[in-house]
Amino acid sequence: MTGKKILMLAGDFVEDYEIMVPFQALLMVGHQVDVVCPNKKAGEKIRTAVHDFEGDQTYSEKPGHNFTLNATFEDINPNNYDALIIPGGRAPEYIRLNNQVLEITRHFAQTNKPIAAICHGLLVLSAAGVLEGKRCTAYPACSPDVLMAGGKYCEIPPDQAIVDGNLVTAPAWPAHPRWLAEFLNILGTKIQHAQMAVV
Numbered sequence: 001m002t003g004k005k006i007l008m009l010a011g012d013f014v015e016d017y018e019i020m021v022p023f024q025a026l027l028m029v030g031h032q033v034d035v036v037c038p039n040k041k042a043g044e045k046i047r048t049a050v051h052d053f054e055g056d057q058t059y060s061e062k063p064g065h066n067f068t069l070n071a072t073f074e075d076i077n078p079n080n081y082d083a084l085i086i087p088g089g090r091a092p093e094y095i096r097l098n099n100q101v102l103e104i105t106r107h108f109a110q111t112n113k114p115i116a117a118i119c120h121g122l123l124v125l126s127a128a129g130v131l132e133g134k135r136c137t138a139y140p141a142c143s144p145d146v147l148m149a150g151g152k153y154c155e156i157p158p159d160q161a162i163v164d165g166n167l168v169t170a171p172a173w174p175a176h177p178r179w180l181a182e183f184l185n186i187l188g189t190k191i192q193h194a195q196m197a198v199v
Contacts, residue, residue: 003030004082004187009101009124011037011091016048016064017173018087018118023067025180026085029189034071034081037091038098041072049089051119051172053158058141061090073100078107083187088119088139088172096127106130109166116168116183118175122146125167136169137162 006026010019019035026033037046048064078084084105086092095101101124108115109130117125122138123145125131131151137160138146138153146153154162161170161179166186170179184191 003032004189005080006031006033006083006085007076007078007081007104008033008035008085008087009037009095009104010035010046010067010069010087011095012046013049013090014046014067014087015089015119015173016050017176018089018121019048019067020065021173021176022085022087022116022180025176029184029191031187031189033085034076035067035069036071036073036076037069038073038095038101040069041074042069044069046091051089053172076104078104081108081113083114083116083183084108085183086115086117086121086124088117088121090120092120092123096124102128112166114166114168114183114186116179118170118179119172122151122169125149126151134167135162135164136167137171138169139171 045066050062050064051059105128119139122142126145126149131149135152137156143153158171159174161175161182163182168182
């Protein structure tokens with residue numbers, strides 16, 4: 001398998017699991033993942049937040065790990081990437097105000113490259129105007145944005161994902177196993193299971 005080059009759009013207070021888990025899992029299977037944030041450079045850090053579901057009317061939020069960016073936003077050329085990932089958390093609320101973020105997102109939609117978005121990441125897709133007629137899901141509080149953008153919002157269990165063409169979406173981080181498996185599938189990633197020797 002030849003590794004793909006994947007772009008991840010993030011920002012301060014991105015959801016901790018939703019940046020850390022996909023980043024590490026995709027590296028593990030041989031893909032290159034460049035993580036960028038508007039107005040920040042490679043080597044700079046973004047702060048993350050842990051969103052948890054503890055029985056309240058909405059998620060709770062706690063400080064997460066710092067994440068070190070490995071690419072510079074201003075240097076990004078979307079033509080050089082095979083796929084896009086947009087994690088959730090609070091970052092999508094404000095990075096969607098950046099016109100270059102929206103142009104990058106439109107590039108992946110218009111060229112039919114794989115896009116994976118989770119939780120509040122759908123706010124970026126909605127703002128970019130790329131959800132028209134697409135079956136998708138998101139964190140339930142984002143459903144009005146999806147519907148106003150012309151998306152076909154589907155309410156599904158939090159550990160499930162939806163695929164519509166090049167788009168893979170999920171409600172929140174409990175869906176990581178399904179969401180990432182579906183994303184790897186549309187990337188064309190083949191994983192071979194070998195028996196490991198126990199020493």
